[in-house]
Each structure stands twice: as structure tokens, then as C-alpha cells.
Amino acid sequence: MLANLLFPDAGLQLDSIETSEQRITATVASTQTELKCPSCNRVAQRVHGQYTRSLADLPVSGRRVHLRLRVRRFVCDNHVCERRTFTERLPDFAPKSARRTKRLANLQTEIGLALGGEAGARLVHQREIPTSPDTLLRLMRRQPAAQAATPRVLGVDGWAWRKGREYGTILVDLERQCVVDLLPDRRAETLSTWLKEHPGVEIISRDRGGAYAEGATQGAPSAIQVADRWHLLANMRETVERLLDRHHTCLPALRLPQPEAGQSEAASCSPEPETKTVSQASDAKPLLTKVEGIRLERRTRRFTRFTKVIALHQRGVSIRAISQQVGVDRRTIRRYIAADTFPEIAKRRPRPSILDPWKPYLRQRWDEGCHNGRRLWLEIKAQGYQGSRSLLSAWIANLRKTAVPSAQPTTVTGEGCCTLPAATPKAQRQLSAKQAAWLVVKQPAALTVEEQEALAKMRQANADLEQVYSLAQTFGRLVRERKYQELDRWIESAKATGIREQRSFAAGLLRDKAAVVAALSLPWSNGQVEGHIHRLKLIKRQMYGRASFDLLRRRVLDDTS
Numbered sequence: 001m002l003a004n005l006l007f008p009d010a011g012l013q014l015d016s017i018e019t020s021e022q023r024i025t026a027t028v029a030s031t032q033t034e035l036k037c038p039s040c041n042r043v044a045q046r047v048h049g050q051y052t053r054s055l056a057d058l059p060v061s062g063r064r065v066h067l068r069l070r071v072r073r074f075v076c077d078n079h080v081c082e083r084r085t086f087t088e089r090l091p092d093f094a095p096k097s098a099r100r101t102k103r104l105a106n107l108q109t110e111i112g113l114a115l116g117g118e119a120g121a122r123l124v125h126q127r128e129i130p131t132s133p134d135t136l137l138r139l140m141r142r143q144p145a146a147q148a149a150t151p152r153v154l155g156v157d158g159w160a161w162r163k164g165r166e167y168g169t170i171l172v173d174l175e176r177q178c179v180v181d182l183l184p185d186r187r188a189e190t191l192s193t194w195l196k197e198h199p200g201v202e203i204i205s206r207d208r209g210g211a212y213a214e215g216a217t218q219g220a221p222s223a224i225q226v227a228d229r230w231h232l233l234a235n236m237r238e239t240v241e242r243l244l245d246r247h248h249t250c251l252p253a254l255r256l257p258q259p260e261a262g263q264s265e266a267a268s269c270s271p272e273p274e275t276k277t278v279s280q281a282s283d284a285k286p287l288l289t290k291v292e293g294i295r296l297e298r299r300t301r302r303f304t305r306f307t308k309v310i311a312l313h314q315r316g317v318s319i320r321a322i323s324q325q326v327g328v329d330r331r332t333i334r335r336y337i338a339a340d341t342f343p344e345i346a347k348r349r350p351r352p353s354i355l356d357p358w359k360p361y362l363r364q365r366w367d368e369g370c371h372n373g374r375r376l377w378l379e380i381k382a383q384g385y386q387g388s389r390s391l392l393s394a395w396i397a398n399l400r401k402t403a404v405p406s407a408q409p410t411t412v413t414g415e416g417c418c419t420l421p422a423a424t425p426k427a428q429r430q431l432s433a434k435q436a437a438w439l440v441v442k443q444p445a446a447l448t449v450e451e452q453e454a455l456a457k458m459r460q461a462n463a464d465l466e467q468v469y470s471l472a473q474t475f476g477r478l479v480r481e482r483k484y485q486e487l488d489r490w491i492e493s494a495k496a497t498g499i500r501e502q503r504s505f506a507a508g509l510l511r512d513k514a515a516v517v518a519a520l521s522l523p524w525s526n527g528q529v530e531g532h533i534h535r536l537k538l539i540k541r542q543m544y545g546r547a548s549f550d551l552l553r554r555r556v557l558d559d560t561s
């Protein structure tokens, strides 16, 4: 009776039970009366002997359960059988050589798959089923991965498996909106092999050109390839960015939307020799905050590298040799060479804050003369602000710093025309090429008045940019409104410009034209893939550094199915 309750359908009888405060020990035995020899399949009834197996089982009433399972050894009486004896097995309850019952292993595997090794081990420990993270990982590995059906419409995209070092590929069923598989790299052969093993994919949405295009062509030659629209727009923006990198001097300054994020950073600077800058930086220190000082030093180092690269390049040294000598990667060297002037590093966008919606109001109150933190806090709280008071205090502290004209803008004069950093008013910052490129490709309605002014200045200052602006806007419209009929005309006008970045972008579109036309005429796009990559990263983070690729793949697929 009790045995049936504790071990339903396991075919076990309960011989004895001992309980202590933390632990229940149950001695059980199988109720099987006759067993078949696994070799000859003949029924054996003669017991040769018995031994005890030790197993962990599911906890009962918050106590650990330990099973002592008595197992018999039978004699095979078939004289022609090569087997003399065999042990009785309970594969559905206690698999061969297992140290835990199958139902406990299942529970641990489920927890491991849901939470990952470390968090899973913590949870099972609290639930009186202690096990190590390694055991959970081992149990998970044993679990066969769920197999998703081959999708008709497949989204392919890359994801950083170890940031900056290893990349994998995520495959998403765009119709069912689920992950179908993960591939360990981004190579064309890996994708094509997968596609050959999973015939039936009709449409493949992927990034622009490159390995995925090649893999898709090899693995599923009859599938329609769709260039992802997001990537199309991103490539256009990168084209503009490259152009702006080259014409760095015409980038305007823009008033900061959030003064607290503002650090006086340097304006553009032409590549003049500058040997004094480091000492100048330290001379200037009293006028700079600590962070500004560090930034200035870093920028000085970057600038020195930049001048070295340019000097070596002008002497005809190869990019590879420059890379070895200066210790800068080849991509950066190419960027330096293409740029007319020293390219500033792109600044991070200020992170969104829960305080953002109240900033205009706070600003207004501040300007009206209310500098009392508590009062301001009560005011916005009454308006529905749910963030912490310390967040507001930090913001106000920054406002105090920037509002008080404590120091004159730092100006350190170098030789010739070069100033490092040039004085940029505190509330203004020089746009990086990347930020400026955003202004060029964004829809005009999405720009603030200040951004519109900055954009107008840029366009006035540079004829190339003026041309690229209208091309970029037309292209954006063409992609957003899916006007594939106008693609040819657009490519022609882009090629007709004398701007090399624009021409090479147009040439790229032409090479991948079928997929680009598909992107502008079919509804499929990789939009949802981002969400899946985000979830994948979450799972990876939960698993800490212990996740091997196959394990991560298993968890992601299990999570999906």
C-alpha cells in the first residue's frame, strides 16, 4: 500500500523504512517473480544471490530520500546459453549503474535545463535534492536534444558565442517563431551542410552577402534568398559613416540632450606632429576632472598611434607591417588611412533612465531656481515617478557640477593648428561619424530641432554629403515602403556619384540583387531573430562559463520546444 503510494508502477515492495530529522531511508525490493535472460530470452526462476544498490530518490516532506534497493542475481538454466547469471533490472525506475532513480534524474535535468548548472544546483540544494552543478550539466548533456521540424521560411543570423572571439549561427523558423538550431560557427559550409540535411527550406532570410549567402546557395540552391531589410539599412548607414569618417572636420557639434553625460571631449584635430601632448595633458590636469584626464590621455595615445600609422603609410610601409610595428589591427589602419583627419572615437549613447520623462520638467524647475532635491523629488513623485530618490540625487549632483561655471574650458595648444583638446563648450559635443551617420539616415520627422540644425550644417559644409543625404533618404524610403521597382534607378544614381563609398555600396547591392529585390517584395525579415538571440544570451549568461556549445544548443532548443 505504502509502496504503491511512494513508488507507483515501479513494481517494488517496501521492506523497511527508517526516518531521521533530515533523511528517510527505505529498503525496497523488486516484486518481479520470473525474469527472462537477456541473452536467450528464456525465463529464469532460480535466484543465485542478491546485493544492494544505493540510490537517491525524490524528497518526501522536505526530507532527503535514500533507497536501499535489493537486487537479485538469477541463474540462466539454458545450457546452450553463454550467460550463466544475470542481474534483475528496473530500467524504468533505476537504470543500470545509476546512483539516482530515473524520476529524480528527470527532475534534475528539467531544473538544469530551465536554470542552468549553477542556479539549478542552488535550487535543488534548497529542495533537499543536493547535487553539484557538474552533475546537472552531465544530466543535461545526456538528454537528447529536441528536434524541431524543418522550417519552410528560415531566418539565419550570427551571434557572439564568445564576444569578439567566436561566433555562432542561429537558425529561426520565421513562421513558427522559434529557434530550430544553433550552429557552432558562421561558415558557409556549416550552413550548407545543415540545409542539405534538412531539405525543404523554401525561403532563407539572411544578412547581406558573405558566408550565409554562399552557404544558402550551396545547401539549398532552389530556395529564395532574402536580404534582411535591417541589414540593408544598416549597410547604408555604415556607408554614410565611412564617408563621414573621411570628412571628419565637417562634423558639427550638437548640444547634449543630457548634460550629465557630457564630458568635454576634444574637437576635430588635424594630424600634426604632437610630442608635447602628454605633458600638456598633465599640465592641464587641474582644470580637468579625473575621468576627463584619463580620456585625454587615452585620446593622446590614440592620436600618437594615428600619426605613426599615417607616417609609415606615407613611407610606403605595408598595412601588415604597420600593424606589427604599431600594434594596431589592420582594419583600424585602413580606417586611419581612408580618413582625411584623425577620427574621433564614437561616444557611447547615454543609457535610457527611468528619470528621462521628468528631466524636462526638472530642468525647468531648476532654471526657475528650485535647487532643493527633496522638494523636486516630492514633486515628480506626485506626478508618478517611481524610481529611487538616489537616482534623482545623482542627476542633480551632475546638474550642479555642469551648471556652476567652475573652470574655463580646457585648451591645450599644440604646435601648428593642432589643439588637443580643442575647447568644446561643456554642453556641446562633437558628433562622431557614427552619430552623424544616424542623423543622415533617420527620417527627418524623427529628428529634434537641434539635430535638424546640425544636419543642415553638415550638408552645407560638404557637397558629397549633400548628395549622399538625398540618396540615403530615398534608399530608406525604398526599403521601408518596399519599392523594389525603383531599385534599379537608385543603383544607377548611386553609381553616377563620384563618391567611392556610395559606389561600392551600389556595386554590393548589384551583386546581391536577387536577394535585395526579394527583401523589397517579400514580407520576410529577420526582425524576430534579435529577440531569439537575446534569449540565447540570457541562457548563456545563466550557464556562466561552463556552457559548452552542445549544451547551450540543447538548452536553447529545449526552451523552444
Ligand SMILES: [Zn+2]
Binding pocket: 037, 038, 039, 040, 041, 042, 076, 077, 078, 081, 082, 083
Ligand atoms: Zn540465457
